Amino acid sequence: MTTSAPSRTTTAPLPPGPRAPMAVQTWLFGNYRQRLMPLLRRRYGDVIRLWLYPDRHVVQLADVEHIRAVFAGPAKVFHAGEGNLVLKPVMGEHSVLITDEDVHLRARKLLMPAFHGAPLRGYRDMITELTEQEVSRWPAGRVFRSHERMRVLTLEIILRVVFGVAEGPRLDELRQRLARVVDVGILDLFGWHNEKLRRYGPWRRAADNQLRVDQLVYAEIAERRRADDLADRTDVLSRLLSVSADADGLTDAELRDQLVTLLLAGHETTATTLAWSFHELARDPRRLAAATEAADAGDEKYLEAVVKEAMRLHPVISEVSRKLTEDIEIGGYRIPAGFTVMPSIAMVHFDDERHPDPQRFRPERFLDGGPDTGSWFPFGGGVRRCLGAGFSLLEATIVLRAVLSRYHLSPGRHRPERGRARNITTVPAHGARISVTPRENR
Numbered sequence: 001m002t003t004s005a006p007s008r009t010t011t012a013p014l015p016p017g018p019r020a021p022m023a024v025q026t027w028l029f030g031n032y033r034q035r036l037m038p039l040l041r042r043r044y045g046d047v048i049r050l051w052l053y054p055d056r057h058v059v060q061l062a063d064v065e066h067i068r069a070v071f072a073g074p075a076k077v078f079h080a081g082e083g084n085l086v087l088k089p090v091m092g093e094h095s096v097l098i099t100d101e102d103v104h105l106r107a108r109k110l111l112m113p114a115f116h117g118a119p120l121r122g123y124r125d126m127i128t129e130l131t132e133q134e135v136s137r138w139p140a141g142r143v144f145r146s147h148e149r150m151r152v153l154t155l156e157i158i159l160r161v162v163f164g165v166a167e168g169p170r171l172d173e174l175r176q177r178l179a180r181v182v183d184v185g186i187l188d189l190f191g192w193h194n195e196k197l198r199r200y201g202p203w204r205r206a207a208d209n210q211l212r213v214d215q216l217v218y219a220e221i222a223e224r225r226r227a228d229d230l231a232d233r234t235d236v237l238s239r240l241l242s243v244s245a246d247a248d249g250l251t252d253a254e255l256r257d258q259l260v261t262l263l264l265a266g267h268e269t270t271a272t273t274l275a276w277s278f279h280e281l282a283r284d285p286r287r288l289a290a291a292t293e294a295a296d297a298g299d300e301k302y303l304e305a306v307v308k309e310a311m312r313l314h315p316v317i318s319e320v321s322r323k324l325t326e327d328i329e330i331g332g333y334r335i336p337a338g339f340t341v342m343p344s345i346a347m348v349h350f351d352d353e354r355h356p357d358p359q360r361f362r363p364e365r366f367l368d369g370g371p372d373t374g375s376w377f378p379f380g381g382g383v384r385r386c387l388g389a390g391f392s393l394l395e396a397t398i399v400l401r402a403v404l405s406r407y408h409l410s411p412g413r414h415r416p417e418r419g420r421a422r423n424i425t426t427v428p429a430h431g432a433r434i435s436v437t438p439r440e441n442r
């Protein structure tokens with residue numbers, strides 16, 4: 001297939017794709033995207049047109065060169081914020097995920113310092129301490145859902161990053177309510193975008209929960225604004241408030257949106273990756289032995305390879321979105337302004353030309369250089385690449401090491417678990433069940 005960088009055109013045809021009604025396509029894609037997309041790719045090729053709610057006109061991309069061109073394209077043509085519209089009701093209109101161009105850049109610049117360099121390295125002890133507390137409570141010899149335990153742990157960790165020491169009744173309530181915000185399926189997503197639905201049943205409960213989350217976050221912001229030790233604090237809220245003292249400061253609504261974005265984007269994703277890592281290791285004695293040896297030796301390279309391979313084989317987010325503000329051409333097809341292009345992480349990760357034997361869990365792929373550039377991108381790419389990528393790799397590696405240093409893992413069920421769609425992520429359908437036994441040599 002020829003590759004052309006995106007460019008204006010009027011003559012090329014639109015990409016091919018299925019003709020089923022939007023509701024049917026949305027349902028199938030929402031629930032079965034990881035099985036559906038490879039089938040559609042075989043039928044239609046690397047550029048596939050879909051009709052999905054709420055973006056409507058969507059084009060999925062499976063070719064690494066096309067995807068590279070999209071990631072390198074100008075931010076004013078490829079609007080990721082508009083492409084993430086589905087998340088706006090929860091993340092908020094000011095969120096770094098939802099905004100574009102200058103507004104996005106400003107938000108990203110403000111948030112970035114907390115996730116790089118010395119601040120990033122500074123989280124190590126906190127993550128280790130919280131992990132030790134969590135895993136010391138695991139029930140030896142009993143099957144449990146590792147995904148649930150990881151969600152509790154990663155939420156605790158991101159709460160610390162965002163608010164500092166997270167104690168007291170307000171944060172206790174926030175913990176409970178945030179867990180409910182992420183626990184939504186495809187039907188719930190419809191309610192986010194429909195005012196009328198939000199008056200009824202589960203949608204109403206979700207809306208009430210969201211309102212209460214906002215009240216709690218605003219209360220925390222108000223209290224922190226009055227603190228006189230902001231300069232000594234390293235949590236994200238205090239950092240943002242220190243900036244707020246300048247002329248370029250953030251309003252409460254802006255702060256709320258960035259904080260809620262970090263809390264939500266920053267825990268379920270890493271929890272899911274860790275759960276898949278345990279699931280795979282527990283079923284693979286050879287890799288489990290290698291990872292345990294690495295944990296004992298403090299060899300974080302192999303542990304990181306385990307995490308990266310879990311992200312390849314089980315991408316938490318299957319595709320990223322860019323809504324076009326201008327017509328472009330990709331692979332000989334015209335894609336008009338207003339369409340959303342979606343570089344497909346899942347289709348590239350499962351491509352046997354990029355990753356031989358793609359259904360096998362083989363962390364060794366990530367040693368000695370790893371896959372070709374562009375063949376592994378669980379964190380998206382370009383100016384919108386995940387802001388927490390470094391943080392989540394650090395976090396997952398530390399957690400994995402702490403667990404393997406303490407326990408031997410066994411699978412809760414021998415059959416591999418399938419992925420299940422939850423909000424915009426794909427999670428282990430049965431919670432990545434494992435059982436653990438304390439290691440004798442500790």
Ligand code: HEM
Pocket residue numbers: 080096097098108115261262265266267269270273316317319320321378379380381382383384385386387388389391392
């Ligand atoms: C396994 C863990 C994670 C995965 C797989 C993941 C994946 C992603 C993906 C695919 C995107 C969209 C990138 C794009 O559009 O090109 C993204 C964006 C983002 N992620 Fe993550 N993420 C993870 C962890 C985190 C963590 C721990 C945080 C916060 C500490 C975080 C915060 C964000 C933010 C703020 C954005 C928006 C960036 C922007 O639009 O500029 N993520 N993430």
